[in-house]
Amino acid sequence: MADTDTRLIQGRYRLHEVIGRGGMGEVWRATDESLGRHVAVKCLRPLGQQRDPANLTVLRERFRREARVAAALQHRGITVVHDFGEHEGVLFLVMELLEGRNLSQLLSDNRKQPLPVPEVVDIAEQVADALAYTHRQGVVHRDLKPANIVRLGDGGTVKICDFGIARLGADIGFTSRLTGTGIAMGTPHYMSPEQIGGGEVDHRSDLYSLGCVLYEIATGVPPFDLDDTWAILIGHRDTVPAPLRSHRAELPGYLDTLVLDLLAKTPEGRPSDAAELRDRLASGRSSGAWTLPPPAAPALPPWARALGTGRPATSALPARPAVPGQEAAAALTVAWTRTPGSDGPDRTAAGASPELVAVLAGRHRAGLGLGRLGRWQEAADLLRTVEHERAHVLGADHPDTLASGYELGFALARLGRPAEALRRFETVAEGRARTLGPDHADTLAARQETGYVLGGLGRHTEAYAVYESVLAARERTAGPDHPDTLRCRHNLAYTLGRIGRVPEAYAAAREVADARARLLGADHPDTLATRYEVGHALGGLGRWADALAEYRKVAEARAGALGPRHPDTLNARYEAGICLGRLGRAAEAEELYRALVTARASTEGPEHPETLRARHGLGVNLGRLGRWDEALAEAREVAGIRARVLGADHADTLASHRETAIALGWLGRWEEALAVHRQVTEARTRTLGPDHPATLTARADEAHCEQNIPL
Template sequence: MADTRLIQGRYRLHEVIGRGGMGEVWRATDEALGRRVAVKCLRPLGPQRDPASLTVLRERFRREARVAAALQHRGITVVHDFGESDGVLFLVMELLDGRNLSQLLGDNGKAPLPVDQVVDIAGQVADALAYTHRQGVVHRDLKPANIVRLGDGAVKICDFGIARFAADNGITSRLTGTGIAMGTPHYMSPEQIGGGGEIDHRSDLYSLGCVLYEIATGVPPFDLEDTWAVLVGHRDTVPAPLRSHRPELPAALDLLVLDLLAKAPEARPADAGEIRPRLATGPATASSAPPRALPGWAGRMTTGRPAATTFVGPLTAPYDPATALTGEWTRATALPPRPADGRATGTVAYPYAPHAPEVPSPAAPVSAQTSAPGHDHSTLPGTGSIPLPAPASASVAASVSAPTSELLAVLAGRHRAGLGLGRLGRWEEAAEVHRTVVRDRGRVLGADHPDTLASRYELAFALARSDRHADALREFGGVSEGRARTLGTDHADTLAARQETAYVLGGLGRHAEAHSVYAAVLAARERSMGAEHPDTLRCRHNLAFTLGRLGRLAEAYATAREVADARARLLGADHADTLATRHEVAHLLGRLGRWADALTQYREVAEARAAALGADHADTLAARYEAGICLGRLGRAEEAAALYRELAGARTRTVGPEHPETLRARHGLGVSLGRLGRWEDALAEARAVCGLRTRVLGADHPDTLVSRREIAIGLGWLGRHDEALDEYRRVAETRTRTLGAAHPDTLAARADEAHCTERRERLGRRDHRTT
């Protein structure tokens, strides 16, 4: 990439400000949003790779970049965008005005940093790691070069997610075939060096201990030129105390670093949240652990400089608070990274709508394929407010008669900016950007121009993801009509818009209409694409889902089964789309009362997803949750309770203790405890979950009311019928107010209330006769 080159029609590259094993970092300008940014260009993919491996590589990069973009903390570098240009993968990040710790040590002649700076850096890095570890994200390559101290004293960690991507895919030249970084073993945990141990958040804590050791003393824990000696040191040598190098260091810092450098992960602090308090107090002793065996291949490693710069080079541009985005931050929402919506990749968007463990949740229908090839709308937590430029209405209006190439480029850039917001899950902002582009493209190109309709399609998509289904339906309808006029009724883009129309109709509960549209789109896709084209199968999957919602379970099951078999043949048994349809097959088996078969399906889906995505991935946990429902239905309450307990722990690790998914797992645990006759424990769990749901979701939320009903059930089984009746009445009154008197859930609540009243009166008469 040459100087001042424009990539993706948006990012103007000016000068290289850093180089390393993974690629180059450029100072650049985001011309769509008018701000300065840093663009990291990873090493070219290379023509020697086969197409299949390139596809996997790009998908892994997108996955890891989404992880980085989802992180929101003042101590983590903001990732704005990512993509590929001419075979080069790139990340767009905030432009930092500062120096990384490796550079600070070099500026200081390799002398240690001042004590107050060491303590301050330790606390800030620990806070950032505590946050990321709560999100289930491990850095894996923490070192001085990846930690930047800004001019105002703030500290930021760089390269989250990308270090693992590089290690997994051989982008850095400092890798062996095993994927272990060869150049800088000075900050690697023993489990990373060994290659056989589990890599979790405690590996980051060990690396942090190495970093703190170096900035506090001026040398890494094992300051040796021989790689073998460095590895042996990490394996079985307790490093010299910091105060043996520098007596003025606080004792608490000395002991903390030695604990962080414990050989066994379980001997280190439990999490990064313990670090800041210990900087002030500290434990009485440091900990250590027995040595571990050194891997046989370790002799091939070569020593590199302890603090090699690989990410942030000298950032010489003047600091501008209006564009550097280092001051204002938004609170992390701790949402789980959800799967892609499937328009470009075919991945199912699984719903996370809460439900009681007695009611299995189906897989959601996938969206139609995007009209913007290669575009991926993954739903992620927002990462702060991107300052968008004011719409260029005046210039557009002045150029209606003769749109210039420059004007069209501006509109294309704004369109891409909207796509980027959607990719980060910020759908309301994306909708507003696309709305202005629709208006201005309509003025200069015409309402039925393909570019205008493409922007209107993206506007509708963003509205649907913002739960504005009625508005989305109107826009998708307009796109469908416009594309039918200009492209034809069977054109792929026309069918994509019609399929999204059906998707939104389903979101509005209008399943009969959705079924009619899906059936028509399916017939057209079979005519134009064939019965087993991926887009045809995606439409048939959605049709199966809709048939289930209409209560036509036998047809839904047969259709889903056929789609699952076809996807397995075409894509493979463990492909995400195949597993999505198998998830739907399992759901339909449950609704047909075939709980044993459903359990088998859910377990197989969970096992395949664990292998492909990880045991704690949201999709894996979703399948395991449904397996818990099946266990309950089969009367295997002990197994269900154990499973829900594991799920609650996994959800707490990945999305936090108050996330709706965590609370759903805990609710399932409470139900299972009741089935085991442990009603005191069940009641306590129901009360705890209800309290959290009230605070997080609101007192009138359906999940909160489900928990309140569970409280009433527990009270009834414990013979506390007056209290139980009060809870049943609250549920019935709330549902009457929010859903209406004739709603099925309201009628069920009234039946519960009547049953409890009758039981209380019957017991009262019996007690009266007894006395």
Template sequence: MAESRLIQGRYRLLDVIGRGGMGEVWRARDESLGRRVAVKCLKPLAPQQDRSLARVMRERFRREARVAASLQHRGITVVHDFGEHDGVLYLVMELLEGRNLSEVLAGADRARRPMPVTDVEEVADQVAAALAYTHEQGVVHRDLKPANIMRLTDGTVKICDFGIARLGHDIGFTQRLTGTGIAMGTPHYMSPEQISGGYVDHRSDLYSLGCVLYEIATGAPPFDLQDAWAVLVGHRDTPPRPPRRHRADLPPYLERIILDLLAKDPGARLGDARDLVHRIRAGRGGPWPAGTVRRAGRYSGLPPWATGMTTGPKATGTAGRLPLGPDPTPPGAAAGLSGPWTTAPPAAHPEGSGGRPAGGTTGPGPAGTAGTHRTAPRPPAPSAAVAAVLASRHEAGLSLGRLGRWEEAAEVHRAVAAERTRALGRAHPDTLTSRYEAAFSLSRTGRPEAALGEYGDVAAARARVLGADHPDTLAALQETAFELGRLGRHAEAHQVYSAVLAARTRAMGPDHPDTLRCRHNLAFNLSRLGRLEDACRMAAEVAEARARVLGADHPDTLVTQYEVAYVLGLLGHWSKALETYRAVAGARARVLGPDHPDTFAARYEIGISLGRLGRSTEALRLYQGLIDDRSRVDGPLAPETLRARHGLGVNLGRLGRWEEALAEARDVAAIRARVLGPDHPDTLVSRREVAVALGWLGRWPDALPEYRAVAAARARSLGTGHPDTLAAHNDEAHCLEQLGRGPEAVALYRGVAALRQRYAP
């Protein structure tokens, strides 16, 4: 299969990203849908291998496909396809960008260290929620371990590898597999009942999760012995050493949870994973230890509060997709749809109930609502069946969003919001959560005005019901500010960001990650208001604080350092900008990988800085390498590949190689017109570059139609008074001058000046 590199005429294998006992995992491209995927291939049988072993392995592989494909949850790897090609079984899954927990623990120097407490809590929360869903479907994983839990760069923790999972209705199949003598689990994480060959159910997974949490909290598994038999005896007979003896700063509630999970008797463990979710969230909502900085939301690669940070392409490099936030459902309630909702806000709820870190808002909400919690009449609670259906549809909407199908996601969330309005009332938090997600989906489909209106309504309703300073209210407000910024209403966005920042500082302190995230967004917005010195100073302060709280190489620290470099460039300090971009690119390559989109984004900005410093030969080499890497990872027609080609063409011109620059600009402009559309801003930038090259070659008659076409297209798409439209008319006037048509040029210059004065803010 590897020789053909193409499976079933559809999945093109690119490179091996993992090997295990059952086979290899390849990074691949789905040629039909144009997306990257992971393809797991079962190892072919070696001549000396036992045929019965091969049959069992194939059966397990098929089983993994069947079990995993039946599960649809944000915390479980999505399976797209399964089949056989040239005698080799393959499984097509979503491509997970991140590291498994075993790799996270090992670190770059291979010295195993415990994870930060907040990360341990985050992993515990998300894995418990995924297990709760899995167990409710009648599936027991039976091989839960750090290597089978991935922490992704989009803020999600996912369980992988259901190769030996058991379906509750398929015990006979399991017995056939275990009868082969193949180990059903990994010794350091096996439950006592697994070891003794007893009955295994969902409580065995809870024990294995206890082992995982013990290891990520202390740096070593509960029975860290070299001899496998000693490990098994430890699980069976020896009480684990309390984890706080290894690590005194571990919260007592978390130690109690871990020890309860590690009970030898299955009946003495927690009842089920849903109970575990509630215990974790109740513990996290308690008082914070003195001097501890709590981190909100989902952490994985990129941190919980910055995943999908919506500060625009210059601040991030990618638009991340965000996971569902904490499930506010109390024990016994049906999917969060029938519990009480008019109580005071929790003291330390980490994020909005929609689960998306804030990025924008419409305004601070109605005056006089701070601290008010009104008890409104509500419809009777829906039946458990209705609650379950709505919760499932809500989850389906989130899944569509994770797949990038934002139009469909918006429709699902709006439909669920309408149903929840009828069942629960318009101001119920679950109704508002659905409306929040609908707004998020609208934003991703390029409808900022519609998203702005929805976020504004949600923010106002949350302020009335939960209070103006409640984290959910602030989340909706921040999203509104982001949409205001997208619409060019930066002064209004500044007011909202400032109000949210004041509220977050009061509630959480100046160094809380949510506060720092809001300060980052405020700094970004200041640069768009033209307050470059203020923006640079604030971004530098946020970068310093994030380095202190999270570490110098943390992805969120690097996001802010990237913004510092960008503003330095706007201020003309290109040497400092180059130095900062290089530091960011190097750190991102180490932390996220050399092929991560954010690493590529920093490399692109290095090229911009080199060009601005007159070092175009170096810039040319950089862009050529970036084009090669972008083409390999994203394809030759991807917008970011074309952006790198545009940079290459600009620097060819700076080196006086205008014929080559013209050919490159024309080719990029033609591709952008096909891929992005003839009036897309990037297409017009390339057409302007065509005109510039024509002018430098002395072909001004040919340049004039290009300049005029760009000006007309910008007027259509951006408006007659937009700065880019006016700049295009200036280009046109300059071209008229070069053609000796002075009176026409003067008239056009005067018209541009009048429009600037008319549309001045």
């Protein structure tokens, strides 16, 4: 839409002029001609892959959901959303038209000088009150910044704008990204450490962002006033912000302390909620403590005193100044840093300075963030170093050291190094059993991961023994319906199927699915994961029609919740294709797999293992339809790509070679088929052993070929 347009949309809203632009679209001054009132219309334009019809369907539903949430918020401190809809492919929100200046504009009007102290406190109290309301409704803003906080021209009312818009922006495709990192960004100067690391975000992330806003309007600069985006993000994650009163001495001490509390690196270090923030502000204001003596220089260790304000973190920077409760944390650290010859870990107390402990904690979180971004090798390298340094400073059995080892195990597993991951989880489980007790939740979590990795190594009998033992402890300590207990029962059901105890696997999976549906909801991802296992067990029992029905229900539910092209949705559809083939409905299976190949290739790439798995299924069903020339061509091409991508001896590569040999046999080319079957047998003997069931199957295939070769 151009600035000169005066367009009527939805037969109701007359757009007059653009009053704002951003990464997500435009804001127009408009008139609601039905009610004769002035409004603001925000137009959101889908970009890139979001223009795909399938993605647009999901986007529209998410837009409606988020818009309804925003429209349901009714508070004097929140911009009212009147309506929403779509016009000519453009999604739009109709909001109240605010006459005032946002905080960014107020600072600009003031020549980047800080706002008067009473005005800062008044804004803080009003925003805290609005956030207390929205957080009680379960709504998190996610992109709180000066431009989203408006002070009206009515004498001082403050309103927050764009609730729900940050999440809509991610769906629509406007989310900015750091070069080469894949970190989804809000606005860098106001992002919480957990947002930067890709972690779970709750209401306390908004509190951190508000702390950044208050810091800026109180001092004239944001906490980390740097030109480089990456340096800003590292600052949020690792660097201690300078006290506000080092910028502006007349600020009340309580405000300085409160803003620094909001800027705690972990959510747990911040005020528990916005209501607590509001109460602390009111209490400080009523005390009359407006002018206090200038603060002394920050109590930094000698190695940090020469550092400039807000510089990006290095491995030698502390995490933040002392906060209430830090004495208890320090006491815990002392308990874990005994000198050699004492009863505790063999470490020197001098190595465990609070600053170094905090730095290691920040680096541990950075490792978690790298993992969430899929940068597993970097995560493993960092976590290995942190584990080593924590062991040196705190002791090998300190909970923090073991936490780094546990996360390192996850990274190793994701890197396809299960044997190393298993050793790491076993070490962590043993250490936690010694220090926390054998039935502690963290000990059981590590033991459960050993079972998971054992299963990935094909050692299902050992995995079963682990799960059985962990489940008994889970039920004893947490109860039969605790989520951790149900997760262990789910893993046990999975493993029962893999060791051939299929009836028990079905019964166990059905019980867990019912329990999860009752406690979490029928469409919760965990419930659907167990129903997926129910489908697998039904297939193992030969009940293919029942399995097909189960997989279709799971696929439908996942499509509604996650989208039709989400990997979990596509996994369920793949299994439905297996069932169709087993039921003799190869034509339907072929159609399904062709659609899957297209979906997988567009979302994950043509050579992704899951794309190749769908192509393998397509080739199998081409053979079932008697189209052996096509089946042979598909199997050969997939085998070649798998050999290059996964390796010549990978199980999937050998499965494709076997399908190639089967197609050759059906085409009467028995000698060629025999050569391929022998290749498969040799590889399986080498990798699995001569007595493995898959190796024995390969030998049987050889024998069948030999019988069909003319003498």
